[in-house]
Amino acid sequence: METHTFYKYQGAGNDFIIFDNRNELFDRANVDLVRKLCDRRFGIGADGLMLLQDVEGHDFEMIYYNADGHEGSMCGNGGRCIVAFAQDLGITGSQTDFLAADGVHHARIHANNVGWISLQMIDVDAVQQDGEAYILNTGSPHYIKIVQHLDTFAVFEEGRKVRYNDTYRDEGINVNFVQAENGGYYVRTYERGVEDETLACGTGATAVALAMAWRQGEDGEFETPIRVAGGKLTIRFSKAGDHFTNVFLEGPAEFVFKGEISW
Numbered sequence: 092m093e094t095h096t097f098y099k100y101q102g103a104g105n106d107f108i109i110f111d112n113r114n115e116l117f118d119r120a121n122v123d124l125v126r127k128l129c130d131r132r133f134g135i136g137a138d139g140l141m142l143l144q145d146v147e148g149h150d151f152e153m154i155y156y157n158a159d160g161h162e163g164s165m166c167g168n169g170g171r172c173i174v175a176f177a178q179d180l181g182i183t184g185s186q187t188d189f190l191a192a193d194g195v196h197h198a199r200i201h202a203n204n205v206g207w208i209s210l211q212m213i214d215v216d217a218v219q220q221d222g223e224a225y226i227l228n229t230g231s232p233h234y235i236k237i238v239q240h241l242d243t244f245a246v247f248e249e250g251r252k253v254r255y256n257d258t259y260r261d262e263g264i265n266v267n268f269v270q271a272e273n274g275g276y277y278v279r280t281y282e283r284g285v286e287d288e289t290l291a292c293g294t295g296a297t298a299v300a301l302a303m304a305w306r307q308g309e310d311g312e313f314e315t316p317i318r319v320a321g322g323k324l325t326i327r328f329s330k331a332g333d334h335f336t337n338v339f340l341e342g343p344a345e346f347v348f349k350g351e352i353s354w
């Protein structure tokens with residue numbers, strides 16, 4: 092048994108356990124351990140777990156796991172949280188470039204708005220349709236459907252049906268329900284890998300902003316406010332036809348607590 096220090100961060104209520112794994116003491120392949128630490132009853136509890144590691148040519152590498160131990164896709168809120176963590180560790184200043192599952196990300200910590208982080212997301216070149224829903228990949232795969240009365244909508248049940256239907260069962264998909272409001276959108280997401288509704292999903296909020304602009308069809312520069320259960324996010328991007336560039340996810344990322352755990 093060895094004792095390990097962990098850190099807990101949250102971004103708009105999407106919560107993460109983070110380890111400084113520059114010493115590589117956390118075994119990347121230990122998926123059972125990831126699952127146990129993320130369990131809200133048997134472990135620390137979180138929507139996901141991240142490892143901050145050293146990597147050639149960038150400030151650090153972000154290794155992200157969903158609560159079920161699944162690794163390999165991007166997490167937008169997690170990305171903003173690990174940037175805050177890197178700054179708290181003194182690894183980076185107010186700007187950083189780091190490596191994640193979907194490539195290199197640039198991020199900026201706003202000096203005049205403490206805890207507000209702007210994270211560049213991958214360019215998007217394709218929006219597909221599945222019936223009335225929109226499908227796109229913003230580092231993770233997303234399904235987006237417009238609904239009425241989102242406040243009382245059965246996100247868990249309806250999200251789960253889509254995530255496990257014949258089309259998506261094997262790979263899984265994150266299911267976002269959206270309703271327009273005051274020049275922006277209200278979004279609730281059923282997350283694959285958590286297999287539940289979370290309070291926020293950064294790649295999901297990004298996918299919603301892009302899909303809604305694609306649906307409207309006009310090109311230009313956009314700044315889209317997105318309200319989620321855990322707070323507010325802003326998505327900035329340029330749209331030219333099916334091409335989305337300069338995509339930024341902006342929102343809060345905060346340290347919650349740190350602790351020690353043995354295994």
Ligand SMILES: N[C@H](CCC[C@H](N)C(=O)O)C(=O)O
Pocket residue numbers: 105157164165166167168169231232265282283284285291292293294295
């Ligand atoms: N919460 C995350 C999404 C994690 C992606 C994951 N649920 C998946 O695609 O497997 C976010 O803020 O972007």
